[in-house]
Amino acid sequence: MRISLASLYSVLVLLPACIAASPPQVAVASPATSTTTMTPPKNSPLQRDQAVVPPIGTTVSSTENTPTTYAFMKRPSADSGMRYSSNDWFITLLATPTSYILRRIGSHFLFNLMISIAVAYASIRYPDINLSIPMVGHNLLGSSLGLLLSYRTNSAYSRFWEARGYWTQCKSTCRNLATMMQSYISHHSPKSAEKFLVYLAAYPLALMHLCLGGHAMLSEQVQKLIPQPAYPEQFYDSPSLPAILLGRELHNLLRQAADESPTSQRHLVEAKHLCECSHMVDSLISSMSSCEKILRTPVPWTYSRHTSRFLTLWMGTLPFALVGTVKPFMIVAVVAATSFCMFGIEELGHLIEQPFLGDPLGSDDMFVAGRMENGKLTDLMERGQKTRPYDIGIPVCSLAVQIRKEVQLIASIGGKKH
Template identity: 30%
Template sequence: MVRWILAAVALSCSSRCPSAAGAGHPALRRLPTARLQPTGALAPGDTPAGAPPHGARLAPRAARAVPLLVDLPARGAVSGDSTTRVSLPRAPTPRTSPPPPPRASRSGLLRDEDTAFPVHARYTTSSLWLHSMRTLPASSVLRGVRAPVLASVVWSALLAALHAVTHFHVPCSRPHTLLSWALALLLVFRTNSSYNRFWEGRKIWEKLLNRCRDLVRTCTVYRDAISLRRLRRIACLITILPRVLRSHVQVRPFADEQSLSTRDISACLLPYDKMVLARVRNKPLFIANTLAREIRAIPTSDALDFSSRERLFLLAMVNDLSACIGACERIVQTPVPTQYARHTSRFLCLWIFTLPLLLLPEMGFWVVPAIACISWVLFGIQELGLQIENPFESILKLDILEGMNQQSVDETLSLAGDYAEIALREDGELAPRP
């Protein structure tokens, strides 16, 4: 519709100014030419140009016309120096509805097409409580405390039946009450120390991923001095390092022939290196050492601005990777002291198994469900601390972190290749693309 209005104004001005129209005014050349049609000449279902699509919602202020300034020749003007400004109405701008918020999958992760990288979904109390109660039978904490909870329930049922028959004397509850604060202190310290280990493990892997990104980015900057073949080898070593480290800290076999014959490892390891990798115990450290040897073999080139300073800078990043490997091994090899864990478990068992004696006079057989709930809560706190003590087993999603590292390496290499091609085409060394 805008094009038709512009064409109509142009024809009107040309009829009033024949000299300007015959001279071919520049302003007229910029206007689109179109054959005028009546409004009813549109076919059914056609939409005029500039009109919003059917079903689109308009903004609240879009009903008013927006001025569109166009240069047109003034009346009687022959040259292109005298122009006038004509305000034409513009069609309202359609506004589409906002996209729906991303949904979380069953694993608690948002889909990759909704976010730039995998992130955990955030829950609210209104959505979390129903999901938590629905998945209670499949809880790993409940499976871990099933045996002591059943034992405490059976013990409380026997005491309730014995008390109903014999009415034995119940001891004083004051010592039990005085020891409650000590039990709470032990459980809180246990869970707090385990959470600190979990958070430290996440920070170690964050440092590992950052150093991998820094290393591959710096290598792409000096790709002319490193050579393309060595750059691909270094990038492949950086890609498989988190994968080998995950198998190392999870104490899973990785040295079988099927694992060593994968495409990723075969592409960056020589046959001799693959045989050594199958024999060594510390496989991620071997990958870091191989990476250091590759960097050491880069020749010094003053023309390409690669000297010993850049080589030492790259080797310092490899040293940081080795430090991350040692930090992960420290968490795995240094659990919470056994004496502390055993004392907490013994104290908790004695406290739970003597609690029914204090509740029997007031609750009777109702002590059985009460002890079941209390033992599930307290033993569950202890089990929670035991599970998050080693964050590399199942708490941290290390496979997702591996995928992020591989994606970062691939994108860095791809962008470096694109920029290099653009630079060569600008310099004229490559022919432009058709």
């Protein structure tokens, strides 16, 4: 039994509807990374960046290795609040060959493309051999596959959104702590308050180290503030340890501030402020634990494996179902387009499942050096060099630097800069 291309339409129409049910995206700001950009018009404050994802093999560093810029390609700016719009469809289509998703699904895509070419050639070369199979199987399973892929993508996006919320909580808590320390505690305990702000400014860097699973070298600023481990690899084996030690030191500094102040025992308002600061330090530690939960708890691997097998079987038999339904050369075109869409959705779920990304930093922020495995960067740090902030993950390196600088700025307003 042969049916038209209804099975393809059922899958490709169902997926956007299911994915649209995910939580709404809210504008998130992050510091811009080092890219080559066009000068925006003076009358356009919300001008889009002109950077693109670098070609395969391009590396990113602070100055010399900045990715090539293409005049026709525009990118939204997270800092200004500019986002993609429907008017970007053409330039987005032109940029398909540079797509990071396409590079990731390349082998699977080529495998199915070769099958479709072989089936199309065989149908022309040997017309007496019946290669077609009923389309009814693809029709029946198309909706199930669409639901499976959309659920996989929605689950991954929920992790992305949750992770961004934890970093927002960390940023808000650091701001509140720095402000309260300068406004209230520093007048009674200046030495302890000054030291507290130094440790607080280093905390986002320790959280970044945790979120990257230890794949980024621990900042020297953090290493100077915490006890050194018995062996150098301990911070890699337990990436949460630096943040835990900093949290402990922050609590110790609050106790020292209470001991330093001559009025903390009888001044109830001052004691209340110290108690509130202690609760906010607890909030920082809770954010760290929540980020660790996301890092160490994947979407069940059985789900991913079954989805991959289901999709490979469905796509691998699609050329045979199209024999006789469309012309031979159209078999290749239909399979190529469908493979790109379906495999791309699957890979998107895999990429954003780990929402923390080691984005490259330039100039004075190059302390985020990636660990090497067999002479190569780890996969997570390599992703950060081949993509841009919020392409597939949260730029935790940039966020950590931004929070650190804000704490230092708040500290410098009421006294010398740390």
